[in-house]
Amino acid sequence: MNWILELFDYMPVEGSSWAGRVDWINNLITAISVFCIFAITAVMLFFAWKYRRKSPDQKTAYITHNATIETIWTVIPTIVCMFMFYFGYEIYHEMRNPPVGAREVNVEGFSWGWNFQYENGKKTSGELVVPVGEPVKLIMTSKDVIHSFFIPAMRVKEDVYNGNYSFLWFTPTSIGDFRIFCTEYCGTSHSQMLANLKVVSKEAFDDYVNDKTAEDAPKIPPAELGKKLYAQKACVTCHSLDGSKLVGPSFKGIFSNTPHEFEDGTSGVVDENYIKESVMYPQKKVVKGYPPVMPAFEGQLNDEEMAGIIAYMKTL
Numbered sequence: 388m389n390w391i392l393e394l395f396d397y398m399p400v401e402g403s404s405w406a407g408r409v410d411w412i413n414n415l416i417t418a419i420s421v422f423c424i425f426a427i428t429a430v431m432l433f434f435a436w437k438y439r440r441k442s443p444d445q446k447t448a449y450i451t452h453n454a455t456i457e458t459i460w461t462v463i464p465t466i467v468c469m470f471m472f473y474f475g476y477e478i479y480h481e482m483r484n485p486p487v488g489a490r491e492v493n494v495e496g497f498s499w500g501w502n503f504q505y506e507n508g509k510k511t512s513g514e515l516v517v518p519v520g521e522p523v524k525l526i527m528t529s530k531d532v533i534h535s536f537f538i539p540a541m542r543v544k545e546d547v548y549n550g551n552y553s554f555l556w557f558t559p560t561s562i563g564d565f566r567i568f569c570t571e572y573c574g575t576s577h578s579q580m581l582a583n584l585k586v587v588s589k590e591a592f593d594d595y596v597n598d599k600t601a602e603d604a605p606k607i608p609p610a611e612l613g614k615k616l617y618a619q620k621a622c623v624t625c626h627s628l629d630g631s632k633l634v635g636p637s638f639k640g641i642f643s644n645t646p647h648e649f650e651d652g653t654s655g656v657v658d659e660n661y662i663k664e665s666v667m668y669p670q671k672k673v674v675k676g677y678p679p680v681m682p683a684f685e686g687q688l689n690d691e692e693m694a695g696i697i698a699y700m701k702t703l
């Protein structure tokens with residue numbers, strides 16, 4: 388029977404905490420599909436033979452409906468589909484909800500390569516290094532066109548856009564090197580748009596990320612850059628850091644999953660995309676109870692500065 392199992396052994400190495408479950412649901416859906424192909428084809432051939440016309444004047448029986456059969460072919464496939472949906476959704480839900488305190492790395496896609504920046508400001512290109520056994524959250528954006536960040540061994544993939552942030556997270560479970568692909572056709576060198584994921588021990592990661600002698604040594608950590616800009620760009624005039632209400636809402640604890648209410652009656656959480664939008668186009672979603680007086684910073688901050696402000700707000 389082993390050869391049957393080997394047929395299903397086409398997936399890349401399982402490198403993250405959910406890889407086994409992703410493969411399990413993938414194999415389950417494949418197995419159900421293969422079973423259906425054979426079962427339906429077999430029954431179809433059998434009926435074609437069994438109910439073939441046996442004499443030139445034979446007439447087809449006139450059957451309008453059959454409630455029992457119709458119920459069976461509705462209920463059973465529904466149960467099977469809900470079963471597949473449930474396991475798929477369970478993993479998807481986990482993938483869309485990164486744990487609080489996950490290590491964050493900023494990812495920037497460009498034609499044609501990947502840049503990474505760690506929490507302490509260290510920047511690398513073409514290689515992402517992460518510690519084994521710890522959740523890592525990637526906050527991703529693109530310098531130009533749409534790219535897609537794909538690590539088959541981690542079973543994660545997410546599109547990367549210019550102008551907003553997308554994210555993905557995973558917990559690597561084994562040390563080693565894994566290939567990162569761009570999986571959205573993005574121009575002539577799309578197929579060369581690769582990077583390496585290096586999963587290392589916790590100690591090796593600390594050494595790596597704190598290595599100041601390297602060419603890509605940290606200049607200034609994003610959160611510190613954000614702190615500087617907070618003063619330089621005069622955010623301080625209207626946004627307090629201690630929770631007190633000035634012209635605008637305080638930045639204290641602003642990053643949260645508790646929805647904020649806006650002047651237009653809608654509500655939403657304060658995440659990376661909300662912060663970016665509110666800095667670039669402050670009038671779009673004004674927090675309820677505050678005047679729409681903030682000037683727009685569109686075109687006045689580069690991507691690195693924007694990432695810095697976001698990183699700083701998360702520390703408050």
Ligand code: CUA
Binds near residue numbers: 496497569577578580
């Ligand atoms: Cu970037 Cu394909």
